[in-house]
Amino acid sequence: MRLPLLGVIMALTLGGAAGCGAQSPATVTGLRCEYLVGPLGIDAAHPRLRWVLQSDRRGEVQTAYQVLAASTPEVLARDKGDLWDSGKVGSDATIHVAYAGKPLASRARVWWKVRTWDGADRPSAWSRPATWSMGLLAPSEWQAQWIESSAGSDKERRPAPMLRKAFHLAGPARRATLYATALGLYELRLNGRRVGDHVLAPEWTDYHKRIQYQTYDVTDLVRQGDNAVGACLGDGWYAGRIGLSNIVPGGPSWGHYGPRPRLLVQLEVELADGRREVIATDASWRVFSDGPIRAGDILDGETYDARREPLGWDGPGFDESVWQPARVAEAPRARLVAQPNEPIRVVRELKPVALTEPKPGVFIFDLGQNMVGWCRLQAKAAPGVTITLRHGEALNPDGTLYTANLRGAPQVDRYTFRTDGPETFEPRFTYHGFRYVEVTGLPARPPADALTGRVFHSAAPDAGRFECSSQMLTQLMRNIVWTQRANLMSTPTDCPQRDERLGWMGDIQIFSQTACFNMDMAAFFTKWLRDVRDEQAADGRFPDFAPHPFGPAERFSAAPGWADAGVIIPWRMYQNYADMRLLGEHFDAARRWVEFVRRENPGLIWRKGRANDYNDWLNGDTIVVENWPRKGGEVPKEVFATAFFAHSAELVARMAEVLGRKDDAARYAGLAGDIKAAFNREFVKPDGRITGDTQAGYALALNFDLLPDALRGAAVAHVLEGIEKYGNHLSTGIQSTQRLMMELTRAGRSDVAWRLVNTRTMPSWGYSIDQGATTVWERWDGYVGGRGFQDPGMNSLNHWAIGAVGEWMYRALLGINSDDAQPGYKHFVVRPRPGGGVTWAKGEYDSIRGRIAVAWKTDAGALALDVTVPPNTSAAVYVPAKRAEDVTESGKPAARAEGVKFLRMEDGAAVFEVVAGRYAFSAASN
Numbered sequence: 001m002r003l004p005l006l007g008v009i010m011a012l013t014l015g016g017a018a019g020c021g022a023q024s025p026a027t028v029t030g031l032r033c034e035y036l037v038g039p040l041g042i043d044a045a046h047p048r049l050r051w052v053l054q055s056d057r058r059g060e061v062q063t064a065y066q067v068l069a070a071s072t073p074e075v076l077a078r079d080k081g082d083l084w085d086s087g088k089v090g091s092d093a094t095i096h097v098a099y100a101g102k103p104l105a106s107r108a109r110v111w112w113k114v115r116t117w118d119g120a121d122r123p124s125a126w127s128r129p130a131t132w133s134m135g136l137l138a139p140s141e142w143q144a145q146w147i148e149s150s151a152g153s154d155k156e157r158r159p160a161p162m163l164r165k166a167f168h169l170a171g172p173a174r175r176a177t178l179y180a181t182a183l184g185l186y187e188l189r190l191n192g193r194r195v196g197d198h199v200l201a202p203e204w205t206d207y208h209k210r211i212q213y214q215t216y217d218v219t220d221l222v223r224q225g226d227n228a229v230g231a232c233l234g235d236g237w238y239a240g241r242i243g244l245s246n247i248v249p250g251g252p253s254w255g256h257y258g259p260r261p262r263l264l265v266q267l268e269v270e271l272a273d274g275r276r277e278v279i280a281t282d283a284s285w286r287v288f289s290d291g292p293i294r295a296g297d298i299l300d301g302e303t304y305d306a307r308r309e310p311l312g313w314d315g316p317g318f319d320e321s322v323w324q325p326a327r328v329a330e331a332p333r334a335r336l337v338a339q340p341n342e343p344i345r346v347v348r349e350l351k352p353v354a355l356t357e358p359k360p361g362v363f364i365f366d367l368g369q370n371m372v373g374w375c376r377l378q379a380k381a382a383p384g385v386t387i388t389l390r391h392g393e394a395l396n397p398d399g400t401l402y403t404a405n406l407r408g409a410p411q412v413d414r415y416t417f418r419t420d421g422p423e424t425f426e427p428r429f430t431y432h433g434f435r436y437v438e439v440t441g442l443p444a445r446p447p448a449d450a451l452t453g454r455v456f457h458s459a460a461p462d463a464g465r466f467e468c469s470s471q472m473l474t475q476l477m478r479n480i481v482w483t484q485r486a487n488l489m490s491t492p493t494d495c496p497q498r499d500e501r502l503g504w505m506g507d508i509q510i511f512s513q514t515a516c517f518n519m520d521m522a523a524f525f526t527k528w529l530r531d532v533r534d535e536q537a538a539d540g541r542f543p544d545f546a547p548h549p550f551g552p553a554e555r556f557s558a559a560p561g562w563a564d565a566g567v568i569i570p571w572r573m574y575q576n577y578a579d580m581r582l583l584g585e586h587f588d589a590a591r592r593w594v595e596f597v598r599r600e601n602p603g604l605i606w607r608k609g610r611a612n613d614y615n616d617w618l619n620g621d622t623i624v625v626e627n628w629p630r631k632g633g634e635v636p637k638e639v640f641a642t643a644f645f646a647h648s649a650e651l652v653a654r655m656a657e658v659l660g661r662k663d664d665a666a667r668y669a670g671l672a673g674d675i676k677a678a679f680n681r682e683f684v685k686p687d688g689r690i691t692g693d694t695q696a697g698y699a700l701a702l703n704f705d706l707l708p709d710a711l712r713g714a715a716v717a718h719v720l721e722g723i724e725k726y727g728n729h730l731s732t733g734i735q736s737t738q739r740l741m742m743e744l745t746r747a748g749r750s751d752v753a754w755r756l757v758n759t760r761t762m763p764s765w766g767y768s769i770d771q772g773a774t775t776v777w778e779r780w781d782g783y784v785g786g787r788g789f790q791d792p793g794m795n796s797l798n799h800w801a802i803g804a805v806g807e808w809m810y811r812a813l814l815g816i817n818s819d820d821a822q823p824g825y826k827h828f829v830v831r832p833r834p835g836g837g838v839t840w841a842k843g844e845y846d847s848i849r850g851r852i853a854v855a856w857k858t859d860a861g862a863l864a865l866d867v868t869v870p871p872n873t874s875a876a877v878y879v880p881a882k883r884a885e886d887v888t889e890s891g892k893p894a895a896r897a898e899g900v901k902f903l904r905m906e907d908g909a910a911v912f913e914v915v916a917g918r919y920a921f922s923a924a925s926n
């Protein structure tokens with residue numbers, strides 16, 4: 001299927017190239033290994049490489065490539081690949097090119113570069129070099145032992161232990177590499193300086209199954225002579241409090257994986273003379289169990305007493321005689337794996353926009369943006385004075401901090417001053433969701449710039465930019481992006497502030513495509529889908545959230561729409577990143593999930609085994625404004641569940657198809673067909689009415705292609721009636737809202753989608769923005785003017801599920817759509833749907849194959865549409881027009897423009913197939 005298409009593109013291209021004479025060939029940039037920029041310590045046996053071509057030339061293609069991989073930069077600089085020289089490979093592949101050179105041992109370092117050939121067989125220049133290194137590939141490579149503090153009992157929580165080891169290096173270091181992980185959280189220091197910039201390492205996995213280690217290049221931190229390495233250990237997700245711990249009857253609220261944190265460090269130093277020194281955690285390390293971090297917890301906050309700082313503890317020459325020997329702990333049975341995703345990092349800082357004093361001595365900093373991370377505060381007080389920082393998302397009417405919606409997550413940091421000089425406080429083993437910070441205990445009013453909001457998250461690179469003439473919609477996308485930043489904390493969380501913060505699968509399932517537009521999620525999902533597989537029960541049940549610290553088979557698993565994320569998100573990895581390896585690794589898990597539902601429900605209506613059955617969560621019926629007149633929006637649970645069952649079966653069939661598993665493809669396509677037939681028999685009347693007659697029911701049936709073609713029109717008519725019945729508002733919940741928007745557009749009723757997205761009365765996105773929201777709310781009625789906040793028992797102001805409309809904004813408003821037949825944007829569809837009174841929109845998406853840009857503008861009925869198609873890709877572009885002849889490209893009739901081929905008229909648009917390049921289409925007024 002792919003080759004003939006490539007042929008078409010090449011033919012178009014060569015025509016173009018011939019007219020271009022001696023234009024310079026493409027630049028090769030954006031080198032990545034396993035999705036990451038210059039990763040250290042990876043453990044993929046055949047790392048996959050990727051590059052991006054840059055060129056403005058129309059029809060730019062890659063017809064061949066050559067990769068060189070070398071063991072030193074010098075060898076590479078001589079254009080030699082002593083590890084791998086792929087030679088000239090005739091191929092248009094720029095992604096997932098698997099390393100096929102000499103086997104790479106643990107610790108191997110690789111320098112690599114690429115060049116490509118264009119349609120006229122002219123080579124590009126070599127790319128700039130990039131690197132990666134291998135981690136410790138076998139358990140036997142670890143000489144380090146797990147160590148911990150032996151102080152106190154396992155029944156109580158203790159101050160964060162500090163561990164250290166002094167060592168001597170006989171000569172200068174040529175290279176020093178540090179491998180580290182912890183059960184809990186760690187922060188490492190070497191000779192008084194911080195190692196790396198990771199926050200909350202080693203992040204959250206099911207520590208009974210898989211523990212991630214990190215690799216750091218510390219060559220610049222070690223020195224000849226005396227050295228010392230130190231570590232602070234936090235309880236983190238391992239030993240601290242985590243969301244929903246109250247579901248464990250009678251259980252403790254902390255220590256779900258273990259009672260006390262442990263450390264594993266292996267520092268390997270290669271001296272200039274070739275000798276090798278290994279400094280590894282063992283019984284010779286010393287521990288201090290009464291240090292300044294009196295308490296540190298993800299949900300609670302951190303309590304720091306600077307008077308207890310053992311000054312100089314992280315450097316050589318420190319008197320450690322009162323420190324205790326570390327206790328060697330039993331090695332966990334879990335697998336040690338290299339971290340495959342971008343670490344959590346501080347990615348930006350915010351300065352307060354206001355400082356108020358609602359009560360004497362109570363100072364409230366307003367960061368102007370609901371954010372996630374923590375604060376750095378510089379302040380002065382007398383030694384022994386303790387200040388308190390409380391964090392909240394909103395203010396009460398009297399200007400004091402609103403914290404009721406945090407439930408059991410205090411988010412309180414405390415700091416006790418050591419001296420009377422200015423001191424700087426910044427916590428380490430917690431995180432908070434907040435816009436406002438209340439500081440009490442200071443002797444005097446601080447300057448507003450004393451505080452800095454430090455924003456951190458799993459640092460998936462930004463991928464999308466969006467703007468349009470509607471301020472409200474531009475703000476909506478901004479809110480969506482901030483909400484995404486807030487909830488990428490090594491797992492895709494539901495919320496960042498209250499005592500929950502779990503990797504709820506249903507929320508990221510619906511948000512996943514929006515997430516991929518805003519950020520490059522490939523590495524993040526690679527990690528998290530392992531979490532999902534780790535938590536799959538033996539009977540095939542996927543959990544409702546991952547990691548799942550409470551035993552997936554027992555409870556909180558198998559919910560329709562939530563567990564289905566275990567099928568839907570791998571498919572997103574295919575659509576967006578063409579990740580076949582991941583599909584291959586995941587296929588069996590996805591299949592087993594569908595088999596579980598089938599076993600429970602041989603009649604193919606999903607009645608049994610729905611466990612917590614959240615249904616279309618937070619649909620219009622859950623709005624709790626007094627006398628809310630609009631009821632009847634909730635889709636019947638069996639309709640909802642069976643729709644997801646059919647969808648998952650169909651996606652498993654498509655996965656099998658692209659993996660070349662023909663029998664499975666036929667079997668699951670058959671199953672999907674049978675479930676659809678059962679759905680229609682059970683729930684669909686001859687006039688297209690679906691049981692319950694809800695907006696959500698029609699949205700799901702349309703979006704999952706459950707209805708016979710003949711009934712689609714009727715279903716659309718019913719959904720339109722449903723919207724009208726609901727006072728021209730949505731009655732949908734988190735799972736059907738975005739699907740409804742897409743289906744309105746697919747049915748040619750973008751006008752209605754536009755009306756909904758432009759609505760400013762509740763329930764709508766616009767309503768929250770008019771109330772001053774800077775992130776997406778969990779509920780349509782999170783705050784209602786004149787009434788106040790919704791039930792504090794469940795009212796996050798930073799939840800991404802209804803922000804899934806970002807997908808509609810990228811795919812319909814702007815018009816960027818992937819194409820399942822050629823995934824990873826090898827071919828894509830640009831189909832903007834101007835409307836809604838918006839006069840222009842523009843955006844960019846950094847696809848895995850390069851930057852796609854779309855900008856449209858309407859002027860007195862005429863439309864201008866600029867499109868950038870990355871080199872080596874092609875696109876179908878839909879230009880709204882009555883006739884193809886009304887469309888020009890750069891002033892010429894479009895059908896005759898270079899690189900453009902007219903395909904057909906379709907639903908009021910002229911459709912053109914275009915090769916790589918920049919295009920300026922215009923359509924005369926319709």
Ligand code: BGC
Pocket residue numbers: 494495500504506507614617794799801
């Ligand atoms: C979370 C959700 C989640 C849900 C399950 C809530 O507490 O915040 O977003 O999907 O539970 O119903």
